[in-house]
Amino acid sequence: MINAKLVTCGLCQSYYADPRQIPCSHSFCFDCISGRFNEETLTLICPKCEKLHQYKSVEEFHNRCMRDGFLASMVTQFKRSQSRSSATPSALSSRPPSSFSHTSTILSSTPIPRIRAQEIDINNHDQSGSERSTPSVFNQQRPSSVAQQTTTRALIAKCQSCNIRGELIVCSHCDNAICTKCADEHQSVINSDVKREWDLCKTQFETINEKSTRFDQNEEEVNNKARSLQTFISKQSGKLIQTVEHHKNTYIDIIEKHLRTYKQSSAHEQVVDEYESIDKRVGELFKSADITTDKISDFLFEIEHLEGRLDSLNKILDSSQLKFPLLTLPEQVNISSLFGTLQFAQLNTESPTCDQYSLPITNGYYDSQIKSEDEDYVVIGSSNHNHFKNILSNPIEQLSSLSSISNIPKKKLLWQIDYFSVPYYVRTYGNQLFICDKYGSLAIYKLSKANDIRQKPSLVREIKLFKDFSTLTATDDDQTIIDSFVVYKLWIIVFKRKKNELHGTIYLFTHDGKPIHKGKCIHNYPSRELTMDTEKNILWSLDQKQLCLFYYVLPDTEPTNHEEYFQNRHSHVQFSKPFAPIHISVNKNALAVLDKNRQAVHVYDKKTKQELYEHVNIYGNSTHFCWDMALFSDNSLLIKLDEMSTLKSGPSKHIYLQLDTTKKHNIIGTIEETDAYGMMITTTDEILIGVRINTKGIVKCYI
Structure with missing residues (x-):
């Protein structure tokens, strides 16, 4: 019960x-x-x-x-048992005396002897005990006065709990005979048993519920990976078809050119026609009576010319060897060598032979690229996919792009200025040019007028940004680096972090490089890069853990509390795995985000958040790695390609490509540099590039 x-x-x-x-x-x-x-x-x-x-x-x-x-379910079961109890009474108070002998047989610890009539004493038992309330777990509800019910007889025997003889009631849950004094204790035992079973049930439910929730989340991630792979296979299939079509047309053109060469070199039909013409006219001359000196001279000239052509043709025929084209067919092509072998692996497990996600995120380039946090180059990991890379990388695209870069106009160098350290960050605001390295060595230059980059700027001052911050220790420069350096209407904003961490501290300075009072803000978000939109006073930020583009709205006037503006960030664009955002660039109407994994630049409308277009790096994708980019005012792109073979051995070589706004994104301008770091495009579309020379550097301006 x-x-x-x-x-x-x-x-x-x-x-x-x-x-x-x-x-x-x-x-x-x-x-x-x-x-x-x-x-x-x-x-x-x-x-x-x-x-x-x-x-x-x-x-x-x-x-x-x-x-x-x-x-x-317990309520339903209880009501059902109550209805059965009302149909067949089970209380001891309504049982006949003969039923007690049957009750005694079910007691486990102390058997109750068969009850005789003289053992039932109704008038002498404790009345107060009969009036004591008993728990509802027992099916015997004792009346307030047993003497008033002359037909009711009480059970007098030893209690199975305390082993003391007295008036007993029978527990409807376990059928044990228990005295009224032990009833409350017995009820608490039963309640404890129920609570223990219920706690076990709840624990099991919470475990299974958590496992089910985790399964649903993993299912969504698996579906995303599967859809990404489907998209990649479709794109890769299109590339293979284009490659085969291009090779087909190339071979047909080569054969046609070969046939035209033989036809032009021999000219057999022309010689035959000339010979037959002269032979016919010579025969007519011999038959004619009118043979003049002029006619003979003309024929001798034609015969001499024909002899010369015959000598040339004879030399060509003797020296030339007729060649016909042959096509050596490859061995039987295994389709898995083109697309790879399709496998199914458990989530969060690594395949011993290849990474199941390497195909959809690399776009034909199968070496892993990792940007070192404390070094300025890309680390190229080892790969077991060289045979895939040789087959799937497009040699036609590579041949028609970087190998022919010499035919593309080069950007013009307008001026260059010296800098006393390595120019990692190059920024402009108003009539000032700011150049900074990774540790806070700042040089400020003055422009002839606001936003006029065409004239070479003049040096105003060189300062150390962090010498006035008393909280910094002497070893801070050895442990921390500047991750982002931006300038806007009120401040210079510097985000500084430890080399092995993504969160850090934001420092605020005046445009003269002096620290702002209480201008130090703890920044606990894993930001990868801060980029300033000076027209809107908006600070953009990439969160690599949440895969999201955020922004902060900065004040127009000097606030009393600086930190609150860097605590309230707003989500703008959410990316999905395996998107790996590393750089942002903004102009008046658009913003661009570089995906390191796919080597793709996504350009969005700032107001509508809609993607305007996507550019995937196809220019030498097996030899060059796209590490940075910037937007021109017309939403066209400047992409920076690092030559991977030079990143770990000696000076790094870089190629900058300016792409037009057509769907094909044709290259319309190039720049070649060595050991280049900071890069920006001004509001009037000049290109500023910081270049390292040993421990110092220069900043160049291109147009």
């Missing part, structure tokens, strides 16, 4: 009607607990443990009041 207290609501004291469990694991009728919910403050205080629960809306409160199916 089920204890009635287990199926009784603590608020309405009735059986549970639609039992619901709140977050603290206590259950009540849904109508009862809904009455305790405060719709104004959206709070609920548990009537049992007094724990405060806060909700975001009424709908969330309804959703988080989970239906307690276990209690609902």
